[in-house]
């Protein structure tokens with residue numbers, strides 16, 4: 109295997125299996141099978157229970173193709189493992205079922221499990237950027253080979269979710285919310301993602317770009333049929349390449365740089381050998397979420413003001429869609445959502461802007477797509493101290509001018 113190779117293969121005539129095989133063959137991925145009877149963990153993206161056509165989870169046929177490829181290479185000890193985004197008991201099992209991945213595992217006769225159904229193991233992170241240790245499953249340590257199968261989706265908070273962010277799913281249920289709360293800024297959360305990735309550090313990644321999400325991803329975006337399968341070894345190069353494919357500046361996705369700082373790979377694509385299709389042949393510009401980190405150089409106080417005040421979103425619950433299922437308030441790491449029964453008149457949950465850390469868990473996890481984030485720039489400016497000061501100064505000047513000239 110060559111760490112600097114990335115394959116790009118189009119899915120033709122809906123034949124996902126052929127595209128996956130070809131992508132893996134181009135990078136000679138079979139060379140990873142270094143001994144007999146290897147224990148192999150497959151880590152797809154199973155954020156929640158959503159049907160494959162909604163493109164929230166890794167497509168089950170991509171998972172099936174990878175399982176069949178492993179079997180063709182004479183390895184049978186395969187476990188598909190994940191911890192979904194929700195912290196309610198049984199959520200990951202429901203997500204396995206709803207995504208169609210449980211059915212594929214049963215048809216292919218391989219084991220599947222939620223990470224939280226296994227034993228517990230504390231992992232200490234080497235040279236941490238921010239995160240010293242976390243609890244996960246011993247499967248990560250026991251595996252001879254970990255294969256990451258992320259999906260290409262835009263993301264409200266991080267702008268992209270693909271290779272590096274997919275391993276956030278090795279944290280167990282409620283720990284995800286706690287991690288969001290502890291590392292509440294974009295910068296710290298990106299560092300935490302790089303730290304978490306470094307523990308499992310999958311040896312191989314197969315990217316599901318068959319059906320993707322653009323816009324309000326990772327769960328409420330619009331579906332894009334990109335018909336693309338990618339494979340490679342370097343997560344930083346793979347995520348940087350995905351950015352190029354969907355028309356996103358890799359510098360805007362902070363965790364890519366953090367992972368590079370941690371020596372997990374390179375974002376310099378001139379070092380990468382692309383195999384199969386050319387980048388230009390597979391590229392398609394995606395709608396990128398509007399809440400983007402500021403990339404123009406600004407004084408730090410102004411960047412903080414823009415990021416924390418002007419671009420601050422307001423959480424809105426859609427009363428027509430909300431089924432009061434409790435997922436959002438049970439999983440809110442900032443304790444910023446109140447169940448409506450506590451405040452009698454309301455028929456949706458109540459959002460507390462002072463407690464919200466803008467982790468977007470509620471929008472990611474709402475099974476009914478009832479949570480929206482709106483940015484009211486004018487209101488944000490007017491109701492901030494700099495905005496009020498500006499209005500007072502501006503009003504005073506106008507008042508003085510009127511007093512002088514009238």
Ligand code: SF4
Nearest residue numbers: 430431433434436474
């Ligand atoms: S907003 Fe969504 S997650 Fe929250 S209670 Fe309503 S349906 Fe459930």
Ligand code: SF4
Nearest residue numbers: 440442464465468470
């Ligand atoms: S209200 Fe939503 S975005 Fe805010 S802290 Fe809670 S889960 Fe996160």
